[in-house]
Amino acid sequence: xxxxxxxxxxxxxxxxxxxxxxxxxxxxxxxxxxxxxxxxxxxxxxxxxxxxxxxxxxxxxxxxxxxxxxxxxxxxxxxxxxxxxxxxxxxxxxxxxxxxxxxxxxxxxxxxxxxxxxxxxxxxxxxxxxxxxxxxxxxxxxxxxxxxxxxxxxxxxxxxxxxxxxxxxxxxxxxxxxxxxxxxxxxxxxxxxxx
Amino acid sequence: xxxxxxxxxxxxxxxxxxxxxxxxxxxxxxxxxxxxxxxxxxxxxxxxxxxxxxxxxxxxxxxxxxxxxxxxxxxxxxxxxxxxxxxxxxxxxxxxxxxxxxxxxxxxxxxxxxxxxxxxxxxxxxxxxxxxxxxxxxxxxxxxxxxxxxxxxxxxxxxxxxxxxxxxxxxxxxxxxxxxxxxxxxxxxxxxxxx
Numbered sequence: 001x002x003x004x005x006x007x008x009x010x011x012x013x014x015x016x017x018x019x020x021x022x023x024x025x026x027x028x029x030x031x032x033x034x035x036x037x038x039x040x041x042x043x044x045x046x047x048x049x050x051x052x053x054x055x056x057x058x059x060x061x062x063x064x065x066x067x068x069x070x071x072x073x074x075x076x077x078x079x080x081x082x083x084x085x086x087x088x089x090x091x092x093x094x095x096x097x098x099x100x101x102x103x104x105x106x107x108x109x110x111x112x113x114x115x116x117x118x119x120x121x122x123x124x125x126x127x128x129x130x131x132x133x134x135x136x137x138x139x140x141x142x143x144x145x146x147x148x149x150x151x152x153x154x155x156x157x158x159x160x161x162x163x164x165x166x167x168x169x170x171x172x173x174x175x176x177x178x179x180x181x182x183x184x185x186x187x188x189x190x191x192x193x194x195x
Numbered sequence: 196x197x198x199x200x201x202x203x204x205x206x207x208x209x210x211x212x213x214x215x216x217x218x219x220x221x222x223x224x225x226x227x228x229x230x231x232x233x234x235x236x237x238x239x240x241x242x243x244x245x246x247x248x249x250x251x252x253x254x255x256x257x258x259x260x261x262x263x264x265x266x267x268x269x270x271x272x273x274x275x276x277x278x279x280x281x282x283x284x285x286x287x288x289x290x291x292x293x294x295x296x297x298x299x300x301x302x303x304x305x306x307x308x309x310x311x312x313x314x315x316x317x318x319x320x321x322x323x324x325x326x327x328x329x330x331x332x333x334x335x336x337x338x339x340x341x342x343x344x345x346x347x348x349x350x351x352x353x354x355x356x357x358x359x360x361x362x363x364x365x366x367x368x369x370x371x372x373x374x375x376x377x378x379x380x381x382x383x384x385x386x387x388x389x390x
Contacts, residue, residue, distance in 0.1 A: 045382075175238055
């Protein structure tokens with residue numbers, strides 16, 4: 001694991017939020033994945049993109065290459081993902097992503113992932129065991145609060161302490177209960193899917 | 196002309212910034228156009244997109260339809276364009292855009308448009324007279340300052356007083372000398388051209 005310990009979390013820390021676009025479930029094809037760079041919770045700094053296969057196995061490699069090949073890479077301090085399942089069940093191996101990018105990875109979801117439901121859905125897909133292992137490997141989601149003390153979100157972390165991860169989520173969730181970089185990545189990925 | 200007079204300009208006024216993506220000049224093809232909705236100068240609210248032809252005549256119609264067909268349309272109070280020449284010399288007729296959308300239009304550029312240069316470039320294109328008229332019709336660009344008193348930008352306005360237009364530019368130019376909606380539309384349109 002590539003571990004970062006933050007002596008101080010700067011208000012303008014460069015964070016990346018990654019989300020995928022809309023697609024038709026179970027239909028072969030590619031889905032756009034958008035990465036949005038923010039300085040802290042206020043300033044939109046840049047955008048990057050890649051494509052991954054519906055229910056494929058290329059999410060980890062494609063997202064790693066998108067990040068390390070970006071002009072923003074050197075400024076980035078943390079990667080935030082909207083969960084670990086992209087384009088259906090194209091699972092991101094968050095530990096491999098952490099090693100490949102040398103950056104901490106924090107997943108953030110509004111709902112607690114329903115593992116029983118996911119396990120069931122996986123049975124219809126090839127290589128369901130490998131997918132299930134990647135999901136378990138990401139660890140148990142932890143309930144945290146961000147902007148609103150009462151509203152809970154769920155995070156998984158690699159390469160960063162839970163304390164630092166929560167500080168980063170609080171600092172960057174300026175307008176909703178999820179970090180701005182993730183909120184905006186979601187809007188762009190959803191809005192531009194058919195570009 | 197559809198004229199709006201603002202009794203008060205709210206800090207969270209919904210503005211749209213419109214810019215085009217990268218393309219190869221003089222080569223037939225289509226260019227993505229991105230519209231970004233901001234609340235004032237801070238909050239990214241949404242995104243919309245269309246495509247227009249390189250050196251074509253569809254910019255006005257395509258951008259009008261993109262706006263009036265968007266779920267954000269009813270909230271929008273002003274349209275801001277990065278100049279009036281899109282996708283080469285596909286000129287936006289700002290008066291027609293104002294009438295079609297019933298919204299004020301403000302163009303913003305960092306450099307003062309060089310009309311002699313533009314007039315010369317137009318000679319190589321079909322319908323150069325119609326293009327030239329659309330350019331003259333937008334009126335003389337006016338020098339204004341936004342975030343930084345000393346740095347000048349240039350605006351043209353339709354359907355809004357120059358005083359209100361300048362207030363809106365000042366309010367929304369929170370991070371650079373051009374409004375955030377336009378700065379971010381430029382980043383997205385440039386970054387996602389090959390999506």
